[in-house]
Amino acid sequence: MVILVFVESAEGKIKNTSMEAVAYAHAMGGDVTAIALGAVEKVELESLGKYGAKKVLHAADEKLNQDIIQVYAAVLEQALQAEGADTLVLANSSLGTPVAARVATKIGASLASNVVELPDTSSGFVVKQSIYTGKAFALVSLKNQKKVIAIRKNAVGIKDVGSPAQITPFTASLADADFATKIISTEKATGEVLLPEADIVVSGGRGMKGPEHWGILEDLAKALNAATGCSKPVSDLGWRPHHEHVGQTGVKVAPQLYIAVGISGAIQHLAGVNSSKYIVVINKDPEAPFFKAADYGIVGDAFEIIPKLTEAIKAAK
Amino acid sequence: MKILVCISHVPDTTSKINFADNNTKFDINGVQFIIGPYDDYALARAIELKETTGATVTVLNVGLSDTEPTLRKALAIGADDAVRINAEPLDSYFVAFQIADYSKSIGYDVILMGRESIDYNGGVVHSIVGELLGIPSVSPVMKLDIDGNKAKLAREIEGGKEFIEVNLPFVAGCQEPIAEWKIPNMRGIMSARTKPLTVVEPKPVDSGVALQRFELPPPKGSVRMIKADNVPELVNLLKNEAKIL
CATH class of the missing domain: 3.40.50.620 (HUPs)
Structure with a gap:
């Protein structure tokens, strides 16, 4: 055969x-x-x-x-x-x-x-x-x-x-x-780890408070050789491009590890990540529904935790 | 210009999924059915094109009579007429074959649908329809403009987008942000009651696949909480327990 x-x-x-x-x-x-x-x-x-x-x-x-x-x-x-x-x-x-x-x-x-x-x-x-x-x-x-x-x-x-x-x-x-279909031009991020290809995904939600705070997520992603993703509100608000939207009507990912930061975990978002092998949720609200779908969780301020996590990962390598 | 919008009749995105009859049937108990969210984007764009170009919009569903309220909703949103192909939508090829067969008899200029249905998620019906009709298919489409006989589209690709030109007729699988979802108003709901809804019998076809049974994923174990002042512990668990890093 x-x-x-x-x-x-x-x-x-x-x-x-x-x-x-x-x-x-x-x-x-x-x-x-x-x-x-x-x-x-x-x-x-x-x-x-x-x-x-x-x-x-x-x-x-x-x-x-x-x-x-x-x-x-x-x-x-x-x-x-x-x-x-x-x-x-x-x-x-x-x-x-x-x-x-x-x-x-x-x-x-x-x-x-x-x-x-x-x-x-x-x-x-x-x-x-x-x-x-x-x-x-x-x-x-x-x-x-x-x-x-x-x-x-x-x-x-x-x-x-x-x-x-x-x-x-x-x-x-x-x-x-x-x-018959003619491709006129292509707009493509270069040098990034592509979301559907990535073994690790770092995603941010509205809890990140604005696009200007994405730097700490990008640093974490870089330390992990991960792709960055986001929730639907974040892409709807134009904080991040649409191709980074993870969820029911966005990209469905199946990485080894999915790290969700400041994402409450609406069922439509979970639908895009439920094939992940391990899920880490970081959120300041202990009642965030995402914790129920997580393997590991931290309740706290992402702006303090993420830089520490990036340091700890660099140290562990 | 004649636009055909194919819609799926699927469980609401918040539905809990259960199966009946020895895991061979979807359990509809307590489930709310909606127009597939991606199909809803396709429909919204079609209605916008109707408003700007004077196109006619036909909405089609392959389903049994229980899907008619979903078709009526599409009529309330602004489609001119509806077609129901009277069959259970068993698999992608079966559904695509019925769509292609029906649309051949009318000759549509543009065939729109969602990039995928949210029940089976196959993401293939638009491409099979295109192949069966011998016309181009493009998916997932996030932008669509039509000028005369020519369409300009943006297709989402991994890490970006592609800008495409294609002549009519063509098939497109749509997704956001091609248009904003439309909510039917009272006038739409009233007029939908009297708009034509035609029922067409399906053509027999062998699609080469047969469902054996459904399965649910194993239940998720409980979450392990780590203190915010002990971040290195998370790294330790990821490394030594999950064996990822």
């Missing part, structure tokens, strides 16, 4: 979530072929072998430097056919999920997104999907021979299992019609 894995990159580097998609396909027990589109560093591509890719395809056509959903779906369909692969695995993302949907529709595959662990193949092929914004799971049988699986962060974790792989160029035929 050949499994194709679509790997995403940012600024030439493979995304962590895509490395995990390779590890997931390897753990499924097939021959894993990874494919990257557009400009990616060679050593990054080779490194996919370490996570279990036997073969790495690189479609380096410069027309693929822009990640247009239809174009990517068309290239992946061709790669599946060329490799004789029945299954496509990728990471859930703003690009991966729509691409998964279009590929599955093209090839008539059973489709599952938000998959949180390896499939159960003891009877058929059953995947576990996160539903109700992390409040429940659905066990769903994928009946077709062809399958497209989009996994959530921390579905299997990343393990080193192999050695660097050879890169094979892949040439796809690109149809003009697929370029």
Whole structure:
């Protein structure tokens, strides 16, 4: 069985979530072929072998430097056919999920997104999907021979299992019609840890009292190599950009550690963080509902606690 | 211009989730149903476009008759007519297939919906509809302007946004801040009662997936409180107990 894995990159580097998609396909027990589109560093591509890719395809056509959903779906369909692969695995993302949907529709595959662990193949092929914004799971049988699986962060974790792989160029035929959506420009934070990719997230709420106080959270995030997030009121007030809003109608995160500072813990916010492995809540109100969802809590003034926490973390390293 | 807005009928965001029938059915006891929050953004933007361009707005739901109050609410917000495809929305492909099949018979210029429903969270229906109709799909869209035959959109990506141009027709999965949610006024509620609501029978289709059962996550253990004057203890616990740092 050949499994194709679509790997995403940012600024030439493979995304962590895509490395995990390779590890997931390897753990499924097939021959894993990874494919990257557009400009990616060679050593990054080779490194996919370490996570279990036997073969790495690189479609380096410069027309693929822009990640247009239809174009990517068309290239992946061709790669599946060329490799004789029945299954496509990728990471859930703003690009991966729509691409998964279009590929599955093209090839008539059973489709599952938000998959949180390896499939159960003891009877058929059953995947576990996160539903109700992390409040429940659905066990769903994928009946077709062809399958497209989009996994959530921390579905299997990343393990080193192999050695660097050879890169094979892949040439796809690109149809003009697929370029109907034109990307005019992109606005992107650079050099930051991306929220959906981060193992640790430091989030601030209205208790931070204003955007001018974010510096102490950014210092803490830097000490932890974490991404920064925020609650919905904070992004609604324009204190932080919308892509940092964590919650029901914002980004859903699944980090190892989520640190919430000055966030009361409305149910809509909890919906975005309930897949976190550990939750730390720092709030001056001992009645804040977030404490009920936390593993560790501190009641107190964030402006005193956060700098101390940053120091203690630096000291512990 | 004809705009189709597809809405989901989902439990309120504050609902406690329980299952019935041996964990094979959602337990609707005590649950309030609403227009999916993301779909509500799509609807709000469609109504704004109706006001500025004179477009017509049709609202569609795939669901059984219990979803009609949700469709009526969308009519009260300002949609011109409603369509209910009379079937349980079993999975993403099934729902997308019904939407694509119905919209083919009318020929919509713009198809809007939420980036995902908040029950199954698949985030794929818009893309499947686009693929089935052979037209572009863009998601998640946080800004949408239409000028003649051309649309300008902003799509949220990890760490930022992408500005996109696309010709009509297209499908978009929407999210905030594309528009402010609209609350129906009394005139809207009154007029919604007499606006047309058409019921269409679904087409059979095999989507290749079958639900086995639902599961709830294990209950959360109790929180461990640390004194505000003992911050290093938190670091110690994260390092030695949680084994994170």
